[in-house]
Amino acid sequence: MADGADIPMPDTATPGLRMPSLAEAVPVWGRIAALSFGGPAGQIAVMHRILVEERRWISEDRFLHALNFCTLLPGPEAQQLATYVGWLMHGTRGGLVAGGLFVLPGLVAIMALSWIYALSGNVGVVAGLFFGLKAAVLAVVAEAVLRIGRRALKSAPMVAVAAASFVALFLFDLPFPAVVLAAGFLGYLGGRAGLPQFRVGGGHG
Template sequence: MKDTPQYPTLAEAAKVWARIAALSFGGPAGQIAVMHRILVEERRWLGDGRFLHALNFCMLLPGPEAQQLATYIGWLMHGVRGALVAGLLFIAPGVIAIMALSWVYAVWGDVGFVSALFFGLKAAVLAIVLQAVVRVGKRALKNTAMKAIAAASFVAIFAFGVPFPLIVAVAALIGWAGAKAGLAGFHGGGGHGSVGKTHVDDAATLLGEEHVNLTGATHAGAFRAGLVALVLWLVPVVALVVLAPDSVFADIATYFSKLAVLTFGGAYAVLAWVAQAAVGTYGWLEPGEMLDGLGMAETTPGPLIMVLQFVGFMGAFREAGWAMPLVAGTLGGLLTTWVTFAPCFAWIFLGAPYMERLRANAALAAALTAVTAAVVGVILNLSIWFAIHVVWQQVWRFDAGPVSMELPVPGSVNWLAAVLSVLALIAVFRLKLGMATVLGGAAALGVLLHLAGLI
């Protein structure tokens, strides 16, 4: 048996969480890998079993699972204070970076150099989103039932405009009912929401039996912290709705609060809904600007869902009608971040003590597995929506009864964007280049095209 390392103080743990936050590039998969390497392999603060145990629980919750995983492990180690330190440090670099980039974009976004940089980033982001479709699909679509759910979800959102929350609810109901009926393919295994049993193999590590018991000893504290988090989330929302019901800030608070309880399946799944609402419903963004924001989030540390801060910034920047639009944008971006992440802390504090009970529920596991399958169809819709607005310069809407969908105008192909997109796809799928390399290379190509006078 290995020697147990010295138990870290909160200050020592904070330094490690800051290091993890600074390295949290590459979306949730990369962020979870960084946490595993540092917490399990290097520090040995917990073992594989406990790490997977916590990860499965966080995948059952709405919101960014990597940030919630950091929050949960922080809570397990140092209670509520540890959860706040880990969770807040995890998002702090992204909040700062996205805010700075939003200012740059709002002030200089129309400048040729900046526009060219984001022109290149859009092609890379398109390739990365397609890669996400493939990765999630391989993990989630392991049988005919899951493939059927994914296909139906894609058709529902792409051709019929069915709201994302309804798709999630129906998929969860199908998975739950399929498990209850004992149907083949509804066993809750694999993918986001996989809650198969894991073996707690970390008896020789810090979070062994002592800290398993700690979760039972801190139920009351976690419950109180969860209630406080709910109050801190909802009070500003209610205040804005009551005091300024027609303001963009009320719209931001209510819309992104809805997202906070419906973001199952990771950031890519909800971005399709956000993109369509921010562009079509609220008019906060132009179609290509959603891709710009996603490029920012992909190239900065922190959860990918930080792109929502950019959306909130641009919405308030344009709609507030203030004499100081940058101040309005800053407030809009921070408000978006607040209502996005405050619920994440609430879910962890309220649910963490009951993790074992949740994980043991086979019907719930099957419901979340079906949601994962539906998410594949939603992400495919997102990739097609992005492709239409990146590669083609004009779109038209096809309407026939309940069917309503955007289609590209064939003669409006932007050939430079098409070539960059193909190069990005080759880099991602054929050459297997890393995300940072693909994004940096695409941005550089965009700038070179600008210097050459082509864009």
């Protein structure tokens, strides 16, 4: 583990959690990156399954809080989440390792596909490699949405806000930042009113 003021407070308050060494975490981040198909939803689901359910290195609440935080930031939220969780566990070195390893398999894959295209001179060969993966990737994304949704949407108001956000985005084509701000404002009002359905846990620590 890294040392010094660089390290945030470890997530060890929840019973059963443990803090791995950086050497132990490195191959796990590599495994997460290698299994992260299906875009952000699939990538986040893989992180949740391995870090929260299998390894128990971070609590459910803290993972979801970090996910909410990264979703509000510009840029790829899955990579931001990996970097942030890596930083939570091992400071700056952990964040750099997690973020770097997260993009490595994709970089290698795109270089390999570019090499295949350069040799064949036919983009159809590359497209054919992905034809059989389309349905599988769709299934990965759908499973990821259900997996995270079951854990994140813990009350009827949260489900209602999620449904309204979906309608606003996909039926009315409203800008994503506007929908996020509106949902956040509704949550703020619910929290200010003291409604228990709007209480969440898992701060940055």
